[in-house]
Amino acid sequence: MENLDYARLQMAFTLGFHIIFACIGMVMPFFMVVSHHKWLKTRNPVYLKLTKAWLKGVAIFFVTGAVSGTALSFELGMLWPEFMKHAGPIIGMPFSLEGAAFFVEAIALGFYLYGWNKLPEKFHWFTGVIIGISGVLSGILVVAANGWMNAPSGFEYINGEFTNVDPVQAFLNPAWFSQALHMTLAAFVATSFGVAGIHAFQILRGKSVEVHKSAFKIAISFGAIAALLQPISGDISAKDVAERQPAKLAAMEAHFETEEGAPLFLGGIVDEENKEVNYKIEIPNALSFLAFGDFDAEVKGLNEFPDDEIPPVAIVHYAFQVMVGIGTLLALAGLLFFISLKKKSWMDNKKYWWFFMLLAPLGFLALEAGWVVTEVGRQPWIIYQIMRTSDAVTPMPGMKFSFFMYVAVYILLAITVTWLMQRQIKALNTQKD
Amino acid sequence: MLYVVLFFLLFSLLLYVLLGGADFGAGIVELFSSRENKKVNRDTIYRVMGPIWEANHIWLIILIVILWIAFPVYFNIIIIYLHVPLTLVLLGITMRGVSFVFRHYDAFQDKSQLIYNGLFRFSSFVTPIFLGMCFAALVGGELIVTEDYTNYGFYDLFMQPWFNGFSILMGLFYASLCAFLASTLLIGESEGDIRNMYIRKSKISTGILVLLGFVLIAYGFFNEIAFIRDFVTNPISIVCIILSGILLFPLWKFIRAGRRILSRYFAGLQVVLVLFAALVAHFPYVIITSEEEISLLENISPDSVIMVLGISLLIGGGVILPGLFHLMKSFKMIKIFDRDEQQFQK
Numbered sequence A: 001m002e003n004l005d006y007a008r009l010q011m012a013f014t015l016g017f018h019i020i021f022a023c024i025g026m027v028m029p030f031f032m033v034v035s036h037h038k039w040l041k042t043r044n045p046v047y048l049k050l051t052k053a054w055l056k057g058v059a060i061f062f063v064t065g066a067v068s069g070t071a072l073s074f075e076l077g078m079l080w081p082e083f084m085k086h087a088g089p090i091i092g093m094p095f096s097l098e099g100a101a102f103f104v105e106a107i108a109l110g111f112y113l114y115g116w117n118k119l120p121e122k123f124h125w126f127t128g129v130i131i132g133i134s135g136v137l138s139g140i141l142v143v144a145a146n147g148w149m150n151a152p153s154g155f156e157y158i159n160g161e162f163t164n165v166d167p168v169q170a171f172l173n174p175a176w177f178s179q180a181l182h183m184t185l186a187a188f189v190a191t192s193f194g195v196a197g198i199h200a201f202q203i204l205r206g207k208s209v210e211v212h213k214s215a216f217k218i219a220i221s222f223g224a225i226a227a228l229l230q231p232i233s234g235d236i237s238a239k240d241v242a243e244r245q246p247a248k249l250a251a252m253e254a255h256f257e258t259e260e261g262a263p264l265f266l267g268g269i270v271d272e273e274n275k276e277v278n279y280k281i282e283i284p285n286a287l288s289f290l291a292f293g294d295f296d297a298e299v300k301g302l303n304e305f306p307d308d309e310i311p312p313v314a315i316v317h318y319a320f321q322v323m324v325g326i327g328t329l330l331a332l333a334g335l336l337f338f339i340s341l342k343k344k345s346w347m348d349n350k351k352y353w354w355f356f357m358l359l360a361p362l363g364f365l366a367l368e369a370g371w372v373v374t375e376v377g378r379q380p381w382i383i384y385q386i387m388r389t390s391d392a393v394t395p396m397p398g399m400k401f402s403f404f405m406y407v408a409v410y411i412l413l414a415i416t417v418t419w420l421m422q423r424q425i426k427a428l429n430t431q432k433d
Numbered sequence B: 001m002l003y004v005v006l007f008f009l010l011f012s013l014l015l016y017v018l019l020g021g022a023d024f025g026a027g028i029v030e031l032f033s034s035r036e037n038k039k040v041n042r043d044t045i046y047r048v049m050g051p052i053w054e055a056n057h058i059w060l061i062i063l064i065v066i067l068w069i070a071f072p073v074y075f076n077i078i079i080i081y082l083h084v085p086l087t088l089v090l091l092g093i094t095m096r097g098v099s100f101v102f103r104h105y106d107a108f109q110d111k112s113q114l115i116y117n118g119l120f121r122f123s124s125f126v127t128p129i130f131l132g133m134c135f136a137a138l139v140g141g142e143l144i145v146t147e148d149y150t151n152y153g154f155y156d157l158f159m160q161p162w163f164n165g166f167s168i169l170m171g172l173f174y175a176s177l178c179a180f181l182a183s184t185l186l187i188g189e190s191e192g193d194i195r196n197m198y199i200r201k202s203k204i205s206t207g208i209l210v211l212l213g214f215v216l217i218a219y220g221f222f223n224e225i226a227f228i229r230d231f232v233t234n235p236i237s238i239v240c241i242i243l244s245g246i247l248l249f250p251l252w253k254f255i256r257a258g259r260r261i262l263s264r265y266f267a268g269l270q271v272v273l274v275l276f277a278a279l280v281a282h283f284p285y286v287i288i289t290s291e292e293e294i295s296l297l298e299n300i301s302p303d304s305v306i307m308v309l310g311i312s313l314l315i316g317g318g319v320i321l322p323g324l325f326h327l328m329k330s331f332k333m334i335k336i337f338d339r340d341e342q343q344f345q346k
């Protein structure tokens, strides 16, 4: 493999790592403040115990998110110097605001972690709320920067020069809203189902059932709502892609031929050489409708594009199927949870907890798959139809070593964090009230 | 607006050097302590720096973001040619950050603490060295900025500029600066024996710092490093350096007497003076390659970008600085003001 490939792999790997911790750091504070609020209201010690356990979790995830994010803000330049040289100033606005949001988050975290029994109770609780809000804000801001890569705007591109730069318009690029909405929901879905699944597992083991049931309810309530909204937001995203990035849409759907009234493919094995999809299930006219809201609309196929402007089809198609499949499943699970609030007896059934336990990793899987769709689907462009990824990469040779170093360090880190979490749960289970 | 941006650039540089430096320094002090003192130090820095340890390091992010937004050409050179040492810095920051949190938030306190502690101390020590080396590479006059990468070897382009005698000295200099800042800060946060320990550490690190400073300047001078040459021939920087030399005496006195606030301010002042001296001598030519001196103010981003960045920074600063101040006040500053005043009244 070439330097470029290793640089891409490193970018994908480090972002894929960061996003997990960033999402947890973004959403866990909300669980924490809900539990904290319940403690303040009911003075039921279960909630205090839970809040403190989650708080330690937040601290551990937060630092992992923060250090991997710090690495990322250098990495964007270290791997893609040509990109940052031109794009940096244009998409600077969301990044500088993001810096401010991190700061607010870090300050609030300082208050919250160290403020127990020192600050007035209400103010202390409120700093927890600020952690959550500023976390979500920073997520939205970075995704807006990513939106710009998909839908470049706010400048004029004349003879290879970027002129007339308007950072505000670049920030509010056509893709920012749909992406930020979808991403924020995804963060809630992934984290909530993840946390809920872990607590479901503890309930199955019969350990400190009362605490874990409260925890489960708080976590899953967020996730269930988000999971029900996710397909709607996904549809908005898809319509957006259809309009602006036809090649990505065609790759997502593995559509090689241009068609009117295009069918939607479910499953199937992509044969990139012969440009066809085998063993698929076809739903007539569905794609045209989903993409353009019209059963007979024309959907452009990949054959319309020059060979060097086509993204890797198979990966994008499979990743998209995985995301949508999981999205559908989780939306159903959300529905199931709301029904179980009425039918209390379901919660006595072991299968109920098994089900939610098994769902735990799926949200994160969908999250990673979704990013693969967005990022790989944009290839070969780093800035859509303006700059190619291969023109942006660093001239420094030896990216191979850098890549393997990151993989080694992050895997070690991931193992350690998992181990630490397991110890937190153990402590929670053995603690006396 | 350019001035607003420049102000925030320098401001975050200063705060990163000071606050981030004190953070690293606390780990260095711990590394060079006896076994009992290591434990004491661990608890002290958790209490003192804990609430802002996270905020301290965001200054670095702000710095880098301002660079890439407003000074893209500069950022481009830094990020391409310092790839290797920056990777080492990042590795160090990662290890330091996680080990600090892991050692305090691990649910059980057992043998694994040994690993966290070791990692924390070691990375606190090497990271500032690499940071110093990065800075030395920028001003050391060995950078080769070129379009024609195939003409040069990997070593010439990506190693030599940051891996040489000058940069190693600079790295050690910054590490001892960190130790000096941390121990001086911690004097004010401890009592009795522990305080005496920090006073001792502070004296030692001041000594090392001054010594390394001289060696660094002498080395640079005799090896014709333009940055040092300009530094010692510019009248204003000479005045600053002499001033900081003179101010060492009151600083020593305050440290000895255990004056919390004053020794802190004087320690900070030392850093400000040295940075200012370096700036006066060289601003805006902060990158010195083997061929030329590159100005920060050339090739800046278009006005529209600077404008929006300036406004964002003003708004952000308006939200953050009061918050940060309040945070520091709530957890320690206020307490210390009070104590100092009580001493004063006595």
Ligand code: HDD
Pocket: A143, A150, A175, A178, A179, A180, A182, A183, A185, A186, A187, A189, A190, A230, A231, A233, A234, A235, A237, A238, A239, A241, A323, A324, A326, A327, A328, A330, A363, A364, A366, A367, A368, A369, A370, A371, A372, A373, A374, A375, A377
């Ligand atoms: C829990 C995670 C999760 C779930 C359940 C879904 N998604 Fe998703 N999706 C993401 C997580 C995600 C993501 C990782 O967050 C992405 C990547 C970029 C982005 O903005 O969101 C994404 C991107 C993304 C895109 C590409 C946007 C672009 O390239 O600009 C489309 C078209 C969809 N999604 C559509 C859907 C549909 C129709 C779903 C139906 C249920 C769905 N997603 C569920």
Ligand code: HEM
Pocket: A008, A009, A011, A012, A015, A016, A018, A019, A076, A080, A083, A142, A143, A145, A146, A368, A371, A372, A375, A376, A378, A379, A381, A382, A389
């Ligand atoms: C955190 C979630 C994200 C994940 C998992 C992710 C994933 C990926 C993947 C898989 C690639 C490699 C694509 C390829 O080369 O085939 C990539 C490339 C890249 N991503 Fe993302 N991405 C994420 C968010 C972002 C954001 C928010 C930005 C910028 C603001 C960004 C900037 C880039 C850049 C600059 C590249 C390299 C150029 C390219 O390959 O197009 N990514 N990312």
Ligand code: HEM
Pocket: A018, A019, A021, A022, A023, A024, A025, A026, A061, A062, A063, A064, A065, A066, A067, A068, A069, A070, A071, A072, A073, A074, A076, A102, A105, A106, A135, A136, A138, A139, A140, A142, A143, A183, B054, B057, B058, B061
């Ligand atoms: C879609 C992708 C991303 C999302 C949703 C996201 C979100 C977040 C969140 C919520 C945090 C706060 C840390 C925590 O709570 O655990 C964080 C940290 C951070 N992120 Fe990301 N991020 C993304 C991609 C990126 C990229 C591409 C960069 C680099 C340019 C980046 C830079 C940072 C930095 C520097 C921090 C550390 C801030 C601190 O010290 O607190 N992030 N991210």
